[in-house]
Amino acid sequence: MSDISRRTLLSGSALLLASTAMPTLGWAQTPKKGGRLVLAADSEPRNLNPAIVASNGVFFISSKIVETLAEASFDGKDGLEPRLALSWEGAADGLSVTFKLRDGVKWHDGKPFTSADVAFSALQIWKPLQNLGRTVFKDLSAVDTPDDLTAVFKFAKPTPFQLIRNALPALSSVVPKHIYEVGKIEENPANNAPIGTGPFKFGEYKAGQYYKLTRNADYWGKDEPYLDEIIYQVLPDRTSAAAALEAEEIQLAAFSAVPLADLDRISKVPGLKVISKGYEGLTYQLVVEINHRRKELADVKVRQAIAHAIDKDFVVKTVFLGYAATATGPVPKNDPQFYTADVPTYAFDVAKGNALLDEAGYAKADDGKRFALKLLPAPYFNETKQFGDYLRQALAAIGIDAEIVNNDSPAHIKAVYTDHAFDLAVGPPVFRGDPAISTTILVQSGVPDGVPFSNQGGYKNAALDALIAKASETLDTTARTDLYKQFQKEVAADLPLINVAEWSFISVARETVGNIANNPRWAVSNWADTYLAG
């Protein structure tokens, strides 16, 4: 598996389907200027400020308006390419990081962008308010601005530069100080009509209808952006995005707005292409969350039995129709820095699963059942719900009688993460380029009740906790990476949760849309080079 390029791994299984669109993917054509790109949006975020809310739903719209210090890249050094910062350098003691900023950048209201804006965003927003920044920047104590184009981040405790670097694409949206320094940041009107430095300006929002972004004529990128306008048409019904593409009312549906089941049909529509690239940096993990308070599940043999009962290949083929990869552990295979395949694995083996459960002392009763469980599949994706149905059958094969409890999103969050009213749950945590951002928290102990996408299963493993703590303060990149490889091994061995598959999203676009999927976070990048041909 490791000899396959990790980047193409996710798209590899979808190659057959995507091949119809191949000729246009490699289109070497000079981008054309002008035009209006209309695309589907399935939600309307209440706050469009990506510095406060670092989530894909917000980035999808705001990343075109508000830029980060650096963006993810397929070929850049450390997987990054410059945006508002031209270079970044971490001190050996882990106590500071120096950013050199881009010159000649202007805010959409004409004021110049300076290091003061970066300092303000980092200290007043990322650290105290941002959903992810509160963790990553918790030790940030000051940002020095020796001149307008230099920002020096100072940390109270040694902070691994690798972590800061990996956090840049998602966590470092810079907003203008002069707009936000007056009044409460959370109530600033610019949260709903963002002002940034990006290639597009916020135009107009009609609730329930559309968002309109317009070209920023003063953008720092030479000749960019190409598009005159981007319109996000709000289409809440999942079937309507496919219809709108076919009717040529929209030219792009990103984030799998077209359901997987429709892709086969829609890939045959002339003029449309199905693209499974451009989401490598937004990998979702299909995970079985386990409540270790249940005495049966506290036994590692039972957890291993469950792992053996799951046919991961079948899940990838049937639930994800091939648009996914099987998982081995808590870091996805397509991660270029941390992934290791050298972990204990659990082949699909029902007999072994049954044997392990017998060994654990849970013999089958006369009706063939050993014990009953409550299974809560997360409702956020079709695939998590479908996997829940599969898991119920898979568990039946080893004599575990799972009862599925369906909830809507808020009810699921409360049941699993606050009330712990589950035995098994199916969750889709996100891998965000570094295990310290949102992955170690899935297994680490001591997380308060009510924190979503964290260890709420009551799992406690002192050795693993120590390993996580050590990795979080290890400054050397190689040593730190090795610790996270160790982490993957221990998680795969003790199974605090079971990683089943990894997947990301699919875009469907008209063939005229150019420069799609040219970075690992394309749908949430700035689209300065996106164009409409013909």
Next chain:
Amino acid sequence: MTRALPLIRRRLVGSIFVLLIVVIGTFLLLEAAPGDAVDAYIVSTGGDAGMIELLRHQWGLDQSELTRLANYLWALLHLDLGQSVTFSRPIRDVILERLPTTLLLMVSATALSFGLGSALGIYAGARPGSFRDRFLSVGSLALYAVPGFWLGLVLIVIFAVDLRWLPIGGIESLASDKTGLARAADIAVHLVLPVSALGFIYLALYLRMMRAGMAEAWRQDFVLAARARGLSRRRIVLAHVARNALLPLVTMLGLQSAQMLGGSVVIESVFAVPGLGRLAQEAVASRDTPLLLGIILTSAVLVIAINLAVDIAYAFLDPRVGASEAGA
């Protein structure tokens, strides 16, 4: 008009109690649903314990249920619907923005189902038991049995995707600068499919009621008398049979308005129409209790007003009703 006044007065007093029950009932129902607005919000963001606590405090969710209900009712007394948690805007503004769209959709769909339904009902009922009568009865029943979202999707596939005669959704062209008549025409074109999907479902109801009413009326003495007077069949059907069969339909119109509001939730989602129905669905999904209360309150006022209007219309259509109501 004077004979309708006591009716209006009595209804208004009753309405206040109805609205109070609606508000408290909805509030308790929503509180019983597991998860609150913060739980709904963090689905897409995640966040640590401190952030979650901060949000609960900012959105007033750290107060007890009773306090929140009391605060809501107190504000309501001052005609203040409060602030939406998900939109961070006054609920009155959010609702007023969506109300016209839903009203337009409802009125158009009602006009379609009532107008076409009763016309076809007269057509069918004029010759009971004929082929056209049976054909229309079966056809309309089939439509009634079809789920709204399915009918909507079929209409989209045929008229928007395959034929491309009509837009697939929305209420008007996106970010266009149309004004005046051009804009009205644009909205009308966008309304064709959603109005058809919503209207056709309820068409059967009016058709069958009209037809049944006419079958009943045919047997009445006044029809016999009209025949004896030598009136033309056409005149008997329209002036005597149909007119008498129309009364129950007017009652139905009032009752149906509540159903239409419910149906618009589905239709507005399928056709991406930015109306109250879709807003209600979003409010439930995001546990935006004050917003949902505002929507339900608005809908309740709407339904009460329509039914009142129906009763008043009744008093004019059938003098006997007005007299007995006024005397009661």
